[in-house]
Amino acid sequence: MLHLKTLQKATASDGGLGETFGPMLIGYIVMLFLYSLALAQTVVYLRRSAGDSTRIKSAVVALWIVDNAHAAIAIIGMYTYLVKFHGNEHEVGLTSWTIGAQIYMTGLSDMIVRSIYAHRIWRLGNTSRMLPALIVCLSALTLTVGLIYGVALAGGLSWADSRVINWCGYVGDACEIIADAIIAFIMTRLLLRLRSGLPEKSPVLQTILSYSINTGLLTCFLVTASLILFITAPHSSAGLAIYIVLSKLYINALLGTLNARQRSEIARTEDAVPVLTTHVALATTEDVASENTQDITGEHLRGWEVPTSI
Numbered sequence: 001m002l003h004l005k006t007l008q009k010a011t012a013s014d015g016g017l018g019e020t021f022g023p024m025l026i027g028y029i030v031m032l033f034l035y036s037l038a039l040a041q042t043v044v045y046l047r048r049s050a051g052d053s054t055r056i057k058s059a060v061v062a063l064w065i066v067d068n069a070h071a072a073i074a075i076i077g078m079y080t081y082l083v084k085f086h087g088n089e090h091e092v093g094l095t096s097w098t099i100g101a102q103i104y105m106t107g108l109s110d111m112i113v114r115s116i117y118a119h120r121i122w123r124l125g126n127t128s129r130m131l132p133a134l135i136v137c138l139s140a141l142t143l144t145v146g147l148i149y150g151v152a153l154a155g156g157l158s159w160a161d162s163r164v165i166n167w168c169g170y171v172g173d174a175c176e177i178i179a180d181a182i183i184a185f186i187m188t189r190l191l192l193r194l195r196s197g198l199p200e201k202s203p204v205l206q207t208i209l210s211y212s213i214n215t216g217l218l219t220c221f222l223v224t225a226s227l228i229l230f231i232t233a234p235h236s237s238a239g240l241a242i243y244i245v246l247s248k249l250y251i252n253a254l255l256g257t258l259n260a261r262q263r264s265e266i267a268r269t270e271d272a273v274p275v276l277t278t279h280v281a282l283a284t285t286e287d288v289a290s291e292n293t294q295d296i297t298g299e300h301l302r303g304w305e306v307p308t309s310i
Contacts, residue, residue, distance in 0.1 A: 021082060027241025028078050034248035035071045039064075041255035048259070056116070060258070063112055063251055070105040070247060073098050100150035106247040107146030110176070111139040113250040117183050124190045131186055138179040145172040173227040180220035219249055 042064045049057050077098030118132035118139075145168045222242055229239030 021237055023241040024237035024244075025078065025082070027237075027244045028074055030241075031074060031245045031248055032071065034245060034252055035067065038067055038248055038251045038255060041252060041259060045255055045258050052258075056258075059112055059116055060255070063109060063254075066105055066109045066112070067247070067251055070102060070109065073101045073105065074244065077102060095153040095155075097154040100152070100154035102244065103146045103150040103153065104143075106244075107143040107172075109247040110250050111136075111143045113254050114139040114179055114183065116254060117187065121183070121186050121190065131182060135179050135182055138175040138182075142172045142175045142179070145169075145175070169230070170227070173223055173230075176223045177220055177227075180217075180223065184217045184220060219246055219253075222246055222249070 042060060045060060046057070049060070077096065080096055080098060114135055118135040121135070122129055122132040149168050149172070223246065226239045226242040226246075229242065233239065
């Protein structure tokens, strides 16, 4: 969660505009780069998603809409503070609707991604719904706190004003850390157990495993780092710079997982001849058998089928 202390005393004489907004500008540049990657991955997925359920495709489209809105609002917010409010100490010292909207969009995007992973954990595990339900509940709590926080910021508060709202931010961060840690632990555990019966060096397994770990461990680490910076460096936007890229990491990790099987299928056609965007290959009986095995592997790992026992 974003915290009011991030830009506290932004107009003070000992803290220049560069120290206050410089890290934020870098964060926005990284965020827009990740946004472009997510956009490309979305196009790739939608072109190859014929076999996926309508719910998954609808979730990806919803993520695409939220992601576009978040990027647009982020650009407006940066323009507002660095250009429109340039030299205006009073306006720079107040929050705006763009900050509040970004917090809500980030929470909404993260909840959609975590809900998809919670569904996959439930399908793959074929056991208790407690952990998937816990992930969804933590994500819903983060979204609720983010909505409260965002509405308060949209009202034009002073950055150095409300300690109560800062505590809301800390609660949201704690929920995100716990949810991401659960996702990383459970997905890694399930995918490692699925090694039995799969090729030892399955590229599908290795790719999806790496994306699953990134989804939980990397984002968990970044949320923790962001929270620490919010607390220890309240006059800098370094914590905010890390926070604003989190939703893009979530989306890219999810889309990378969904696209992993298709990329592996293309990579394993060693004799393929590219014709425009189509790969043509002559398959032997052994190739067909290997392809069928990897197709089954991909379906299990993506969570659309339920293993008999985990």
